[in-house]
Amino acid sequence: MAKAETESLPLETALPMRLKGVIVSSSPHELSGASLSSYHLTWGLALLPAVAGALFLWRQESFVLLVAGILTAILAEGLCCRIRGLPLRITNGHAALMGCLIALALPSGAPPWLACAGAAFGIIIGQEAFGGNGFYFLHPALAGRLFVYLSWPNYFHRTPIEGGFPLTLPDTWHGIGLASVNDFLFRPGRLNGEASAALLVLGAVFLLGQGMKWRIVVGALLLVGLGTRLGDGSHVWFHGDIRQVLCMPSLYFLIVFLATDPLTTPLAHGGQWVFGLSLGALVALLRGMGGDPEGLFVLPLAVSLATPLLDRLGDRRR
Amino acid sequence: MREIGFALLSAGLAWNVLTDRLVVPGAALGFTQEHRTARPHFAAYFLALLPSLWICWVIAPFLGFLDGFKWILFLGAASLVIWGERAVSLKWFPEQGVTSHFSLLPANGAFFGTILLVLSEPEGFLSITAKGLGATLGYGLILYLLATFRGRLKGAPIPKSLSGLPSVLILLGLFSMVLMGLTRAFRLYP
Amino acid sequence: MKLTSGEILTKGFFSENPLIRGIAGLCPLLALSATLREAALISAALVVVLLATNLTVSLFRAFLGTHYRLTVFIVVAAVYTALAQAVAHALWGGLAMRLGIFLPLLAVNEIVLGRAGAFARHQTVGHSAVDALGMGLGFSGLMIAISFLRELLGLGTVWGFPILGEKWHTHAATGFALPFGAFLAVGLGLGFLGRVRRHA
Numbered sequence: 001m002a003k004a005e006t007e008s009l010p011l012e013t014a015l016p017m018r019l020k021g022v023i024v025s026s027s028p029h030e031l032s033g034a035s036l037s038s039y040h041l042t043w044g045l046a047l048l049p050a051v052a053g054a055l056f057l058w059r060q061e062s063f064v065l066l067v068a069g070i071l072t073a074i075l076a077e078g079l080c081c082r083i084r085g086l087p088l089r090i091t092n093g094h095a096a097l098m099g100c101l102i103a104l105a106l107p108s109g110a111p112p113w114l115a116c117a118g119a120a121f122g123i124i125i126g127q128e129a130f131g132g133n134g135f136y137f138l139h140p141a142l143a144g145r146l147f148v149y150l151s152w153p154n155y156f157h158r159t160p161i162e163g164g165f166p167l168t169l170p171d172t173w174h175g176i177g178l179a180s181v182n183d184f185l186f187r188p189g190r191l192n193g194e195a196s197a198a199l200l201v202l203g204a205v206f207l208l209g210q211g212m213k214w215r216i217v218v219g220a221l222l223l224v225g226l227g228t229r230l231g232d233g234s235h236v237w238f239h240g241d242i243r244q245v246l247c248m249p250s251l252y253f254l255i256v257f258l259a260t261d262p263l264t265t266p267l268a269h270g271g272q273w274v275f276g277l278s279l280g281a282l283v284a285l286l287r288g289m290g291g292d293p294e295g296l297f298v299l300p301l302a303v304s305l306a307t308p309l310l311d312r313l314g315d316r317r318r
Numbered sequence: 319m320r321e322i323g324f325a326l327l328s329a330g331l332a333w334n335v336l337t338d339r340l341v342v343p344g345a346a347l348g349f350t351q352e353h354r355t356a357r358p359h360f361a362a363y364f365l366a367l368l369p370s371l372w373i374c375w376v377i378a379p380f381l382g383f384l385d386g387f388k389w390i391l392f393l394g395a396a397s398l399v400i401w402g403e404r405a406v407s408l409k410w411f412p413e414q415g416v417t418s419h420f421s422l423l424p425a426n427g428a429f430f431g432t433i434l435l436v437l438s439e440p441e442g443f444l445s446i447t448a449k450g451l452g453a454t455l456g457y458g459l460i461l462y463l464l465a466t467f468r469g470r471l472k473g474a475p476i477p478k479s480l481s482g483l484p485s486v487l488i489l490l491g492l493f494s495m496v497l498m499g500l501t502r503a504f505r506l507y508p
Numbered sequence: 509m510k511l512t513s514g515e516i517l518t519k520g521f522f523s524e525n526p527l528i529r530g531i532a533g534l535c536p537l538l539a540l541s542a543t544l545r546e547a548a549l550i551s552a553a554l555v556v557v558l559l560a561t562n563l564t565v566s567l568f569r570a571f572l573g574t575h576y577r578l579t580v581f582i583v584v585a586a587v588y589t590a591l592a593q594a595v596a597h598a599l600w601g602g603l604a605m606r607l608g609i610f611l612p613l614l615a616v617n618e619i620v621l622g623r624a625g626a627f628a629r630h631q632t633v634g635h636s637a638v639d640a641l642g643m644g645l646g647f648s649g650l651m652i653a654i655s656f657l658r659e660l661l662g663l664g665t666v667w668g669f670p671i672l673g674e675k676w677h678t679h680a681a682t683g684f685a686l687p688f689g690a691f692l693a694v695g696l697g698l699g700f701l702g703r704v705r706r707h708a
Contacts, residue, residue: 084477125692129488131474137467138492146499151683153502286503295503301496308466340539340687347534387590389612397579424582425616427535434609479703484695491691498688 039262040093042210046203047100047257053199058108065103069115073099076123080132094133098122101141101257105297106148110155117151118144137308139264142301149294156294200252213260215269219276220255220283227284250296255279259300264307271310278303325445329436329452331497334460347486350464360458362419363429366403370396371433371450378437392433397424428457463493533619536610537651538690544667547655549603550610553592555644557614559637560588562628566636569629581624586615619643650697658684658693 054062077095081088102118122144127136149156208214259265259279266272282299349359374392381388404420423429436449467489476485536554540546564584565572572580593611596604604611614620623643628636656666662685664670683689 125488126492129476129480129485130471131476135474137470138496143492143495146495147683150495150498150502150686150688295499298496298499298503302500305463305493305496308470340535340690387593389609389615390586390590393582393586393612393615397582421578425578425618425621427613427616427618430616431535431609431613434612438609477699479699479706480695484699484702487691487695487698491688491695494688494691498686 037092040097042207043097043257044093044100046207046210047097047104049199049202050104050253051100054104054108061109064112065106065110065115066100068112069103069106069119070096070099072116072119073102073123076120077128077133080124080128086132092133095123098127098140098144102144104253105141105145105258107156114148114152114155118148120144121147134263136263138301138304139258139261142258142297145297146301149297200256204252204256207256207260212256213262213265213272215272216260216265216276216279217255219273220259220280221251223277223280224251224283224287227280227287251283254283254296254300258297259303264300264304266307266310268311268313271307271313274310275303275307278306325448326452326455328501329449330456330459331501334453334456334497347464347483350461350468350486352469353462353465356461356465358416359419360461362403362407362416362423363426363457364454365416366396366400366420366423367429367432367454368447368450369403370399370429371436371446372443373399374433374437375443375446388437389430389434392437393424393430396430396433400424432457460490460493464489533617533622533647534694535613535617537647537654538687538694539610540607541651541655541658541690541693542662542685543659543665544652544655545603546606547651549596549600550607550614551644551648551651553589553596553611554614554617554619554647555641556592557585557588557617558620558623558644559640560591561585561620561624562636562640563633564588565624565628566631566633572629577625577629578621581621582615584624585617585620589615619647654693654697657697658689662686662689 051066054066073095078088099115099119102122103115106114106118118141122140122142126138126140126143127133130136204217208217255276259275266275279299282303283296286295286299349355373395377391377395378388381391400420400423404417407417407420432450432453436446436453464486468486471485471489480488533554536550540550561581561584565581589612592614593604596607596611623639627639631639659665659667662682684693
């Protein structure tokens with residue numbers, strides 16, 4: 001079914017069909033098929049440096065978290081497919097990817113059952129309850145992490161395993177040059193996937209070459225950087241150095257890997273810019289208002305709520 | 319000024335009647351199938367809430383003797399306001415289609431619940447107005463989001479047991495999670 | 509449509525459970541099903557108010573005009589809700605305070621108003637009473653079931669007692685006790701019930 005045939009349907013009904021693989025954008029996303037799609041393979045490869053860094057830095061805790069997350073996600077999706085009598089699509093790689101993302105988004109010292117709970121919630125309720133792969137509208141990994149964050153908040157504020165320190169600690173160093181390069185390469189964040197900003201950027205560059213939604217990333221980074229310039233100086237983070245912001249691994253993890261999911265972000269180019277800019281504005285606002293740094297991961301969800309609106313606006317203009 | 323903004327935001331997001339205080343009327347679920355049915359409902363809600371809130375706020379100090387049973391007279395006052403607006407709408411704006419929504423408003427849990435919630439912490443006039451406005455806008459936001467996503471749900475292969483009401487409830491649950499996460503992140507607790 | 513008393517009683521429980529079929533009265537279900545105690549109190553209050561309202565409306569059904577019916581129902585329900593509130597505060601003060609605004613909200617509860625308008629208006633006093641009992645018990649049953657699950661999973665306690673041990677109590681998934689847990693529990697519960705009913 002070509003795009004033209006979906007034109008006659010209301011946008012809300014047509015959109016899932018368009019996304020399902022009869023597609024509008026440049027590279028078709030075979031999200032619902034049963035074979036390992038190139039899309040998920042690409043993403044897995046992009047995450048590989050971050051996973052390697054996590055394993056290197058936090059060894060068995062990280063390994064257990066990853067295994068727990070991935071296994072639970074695969075199990076959950078398989079179970080739901082089996083209950084509904086649908087063909088198993090776990091070889092798609094989608095569930096594994098989601099489980100991996102959840103495990104990477106949890107604090108490095110988290111007990112493995114947190115990853116299980118998050119993956120189960122994210123897959124079963126965030127994805128399957130709305131029609132499964134290809135039809136969800138809130139990122140399953142983000143939804144799972146949100147569930148875990150709201151249900152067991154005390155796990156998110158513990159001191160991390162040695163080797164990492166809280167990512168939003170406003171450093172008082174003024175040195176530029178070598179110190180910041182060192183930080184970029186070797187300063188780990190608090191969450192599992194943040195062994196170093198450099199590893200994440202490596203993955204990001206790889207994804208960029210494979211056609212991810214770069215407008216979102218650029219827009220978000222723009223406004224986050226802008227946020228460091230604005231402000232009256234009374235908030236110490238608004239007044240921060242842009243280089244310091246760029247060293248935050250969670251920034252990249254959030255913007256590149258979690259906010260560019262093809263289903264939860266607008267299709268139109270203009271919509272992507274708006275999405276990215278809003279996300280960046282919210283991140284800057286959060287930092288400036290002194291909010292909870294763990295709350296960063298709620299922001300893409302909040303902006304995803306506006307995605308249908310952005311799609312509708314973009315569609316009308318065509 | 320800052321408190322007004324804070325009251326506005328917290329009433330709309332942190333305090334949202336639908337997702338946080340859980341006063342879910344059947345109307346919110348019933349009228350959000352499409353956008354065009356949700357709009358007159360929200361119009362009636364919006365038009366009736368602030369005046370009812372003001373009138374109830376005005377008579378509140380005189381009801382000290384009733385204490386826990388103030389709500390009866392609030393209900394009466396709110397109903398009077400709704401009747402008045404309904405009569406006005408019937409007489410002068412009949413083709414807007416809002417009249418029938420006015421008729422259902424007294425039975426709307428979110429409407430009455432908002433009034434009770436806002437007036438449970440009596441403060442100044444501006445503060446009450448800000449909270450009422452914030453709560454109404456928050457209600458409207460959720461209505462709008464519900465209508466948007468229900469349209470998207472129609473094209474999706476939801477499991478048969480979950481189609482209809484359960485999927486809307488799960489949808490609302492996810493909204494509630496997002497709003498709650500936002501309030502925790504931005505520390506918007508009232 | 510002549511039903512026996514027994515049929516009226518049971519239909520409120522299964523085939524026409526107001527929550528499942530009528531999508532009515534979700535407020536207390538969602539808001540107060542976090543703990544069993546609150547659920548029990550609001551269920552009892554609802555049954556009382558429903559019964560009283562149905563009886564009254566049925567008693568005076570000959571005098572009801574066609575206009576302002578909803579208003580009459582609300583007034584009647586409000587009177588009984590006030591009575592129920594007074595009793596609840598007298599007997600279980602602390603718990604009733606926790607119910608907050610939801611006790612007064614029973615006055616505009618759709619189940620109460622709906623049954624008054626759809627059933628008690630036409631039927632005899634006896635049938636109205638039985639219908640109220642059936643609907644009220646149907647509501648209570650669902651309420652208690654869901655709150656049992658939510659309290660167990662969300663707080664690790666049942667009726668306030670941590671029966672599964674302290675370890676579960678501290679590690680409980682508090683998400684279920686929070687508002688969104690209500691939506692999820694009710695949504696999944698209704699879905700499950702619907703599936704059971706379709707295959708039964």
